Amino acid sequence: MSQETIYAVPNVPTPGSPVKFNPEVCDGCNICVDTCPIDVYIPHPQEGKPPIVLHPEECWYCGCCVVDCPRPGAVEFNWPLQQRGYWKNKETGKTHQL
Amino acid sequence: MTTWHDYLKEEGQPPSWPYPIRFDQEQEIDTDVLVIGGGIAGCWAAISAARQGLRVALVEKGDTVRSGSGGPGCDHWCNAPANPLSRVDPDEWAQHMASRPYSNGIGIQIQCREDYDTLLEMEQMGGKIRDTGNEYVGAEGRDDATKFMISPRYGTIHSYLPDPRVGEPNFNPPETRNNVVIRVWGSTFKPALKKECRRLGVKIFDRVMGTSLLTENGIQGARVVGATGVNTRTGEFMIFKSKATIISTAGAGSLWFMCMELGGYTNMHSRAISGDGTVMAWRAGAELTKMEASAVTMIATGYRHKWYSGAGDASYENVPLVDAKGRRLPYPIQGWVDAGAMVPAPGVEDKIRQAIMKGEYELPFYGDFPSMPEVERRATWNLMLGEESTTRIIIDTFNKGGFDINRDLLQSYKFIEGQSRPQWRDAGYGGGVLVDWNLKTSLDGLYAAGTQMFAPEDHSYAAATGRYAGRKAAAYAREAGDLKISCDQIEKEKARVYAPVKRSNGIEWKELHAGIGRVMQYYVSEFKTESLFNIGMEALERIEQEAVPRLFALDPHKLTRSLEDLSMLEYSKIIIHASMARKASSVPLNFQRIDFPAVDPPEWNKFITIKQENGKVKTGELPPDFWGDMKNQYEAHNRDYTGVYKAG
């Protein structure tokens, strides 16, 4: 088993990330980086890679980064656990959560 | 890989700062009209000034394309009584809207007269304002000739209170409705505004935070001749010299909040809305008013759920609210049945609560989408919620997650999550900069628009007043004489701005913000007395003397957040000064003083104004309708108004 370095890092800011990138689809165009009014992201140092989420806890959940991404499927929204809404099937009465 | 921690793990080192660091550099920009804050009001101001043929610079802390509360969208163009389907006279309607205590009659009159023209200009720029795709044929309120979609809001009276006639037979029939509010596809607006700014040659400075106003010879109270700013990515210092300046940075969002890790949903607004413009104006000597007002964050998420930052959640617009057993609740649904009422009549909320306790209603409550007519259901979900603002991403993710409006009940968070604490407050929709009929502040060369002004309203109000301020500022700039800039003032501001980056340890912005929030929660909230105000002021001064000199920022982003905190600290002090000056309680100002319990006594029915003169705080007062006769004043100031812009 290869030994991975365990770094001493401060706690991860939470909620940890407002989005999930799909590196297969995202081409690192950084439109979302520039759309975000808050600078939640920074561009990845390597061109073509998805941006890095640097300030996730500052996000105001406006959704513009995802809505304005020109490549469908490159990024999807990732609601923090405690903000995932509920609904109920009117016929069966079964409840669901986002 | 997505997060910073992922990067560290993969690369074995953190990424370096991705933008050039330019703390020691400065840029100087000369312009006729400078606009600070590129939200709704700011973009409209810039466009309207540029259409007068002047050089315009627009400074925005984020990116103009989507910044501000209205950046993601807007589904209600709220006050367009001049539209062809309206059944009310714009001047009479303006009177009605301004009859609410402590409103801004000037802004409301401008909105009622010019909002429809503004909407048509929005359409010229590429904003979608009609059902051109015939998606909602048959929906109530849709006009087949114009393809406008009228909203149920303001159906009979303004919707901030329910019409006492709700429930009477034949209440609010289609043939007598006011038709003043138009449903729009506002997610198309902000990108269109930015595009028009570009087309007109407006110089856009995105990622620049305005930090101070420059006054002639650096004197407080003198003519405003420009501003300073700092680039939020590079830290570069910006000096703007301008003949006229418009501030449109909106209100102050998160003064009373402490939870930085949940910043985005403990507040109705983005954290970029931090009181900067009001504080810049205050430092320059401009007069402010209504600064003692605040509100409990009822419609913000507070520490509550995120359904477009709160509001009436699933009950929003025509969706019947039912209990877990399907029983209809007597709660307003902002629909045709209640003429768009946004709050329940007194006592209703309490009755429902008691019924819950007795088991007569069962929690949770739901929005019963399936029971609605098909076209209304789609209109509420796709248009009202889809276009409103931060709701767009919510409906997208619900759709993707399997929620189906034809089949499912959407949970409502009303009641189940309880009330907001009175200590969770919002200053954003109360106080602001005092303006006259030109939307000029008390300082020459300085104008204000949108939420920046006292007693602001909504999106279309920001648009119409921005457009108006732009043309008035342009007219001033055309006549304005030479600028006398003070180098000393610039140097002092530079020292203030960069102080946090000269340190690498001490107190970071989050802790400072929380410390300010704590003081506001303890001393300027539900329980108001002179002695609590005094303790609060001392506490803020202690923060200023002991914590601020230790404030540190490791990069330009954190510097921006730190400077926002400094705005909020000053803003908090202004609130206390104004609060001390009002020695009476007031319901509309949400201002209950234990030591002055008389509620809205007639002698206190007035605006308290506040400003600095030679660094000393001065308060004053203005009558509740200090703007005079709204119709006559508007007409006297706008003889040259040319209506809808003719491109070309």
Ligand SMILES: Cc1cc2nc3c(=O)[nH]c(=O)nc-3n(C[C@H](O)[C@H](O)[C@H](O)COP(=O)(O)OP(=O)(O)OC[C@H]3O[C@@H](n4cnc5c(N)ncnc54)[C@H](O)[C@@H]3O)c2cc1C
């Ligand atoms: C979730 C939500 C839904 C809404 N829905 C509706 C609706 O359907 N209909 C409606 O009428 N209204 C709606 N509103 C209200 C509407 O969005 C606001 O009234 C409107 O955006 C106010 O415009 P503004 O220009 O005054 O402020 P904003 O649009 O918020 O713009 C202020 C701008 O100033 C910038 N700024 C702040 N500080 C600085 C600084 N120091 N330097 C440079 N720039 C700075 C900010 O980044 C921001 O871009 C909604 C608001 C929210 C939050």
Ligand code: SF4
């Ligand atoms: S998520 Fe979309 S906008 Fe962002 S970098 Fe990837 S492709 Fe571009």
Ligand code: SF4
């Ligand atoms: S949701 Fe808005 S604030 Fe959050 S990361 Fe996306 S663009 Fe930025």
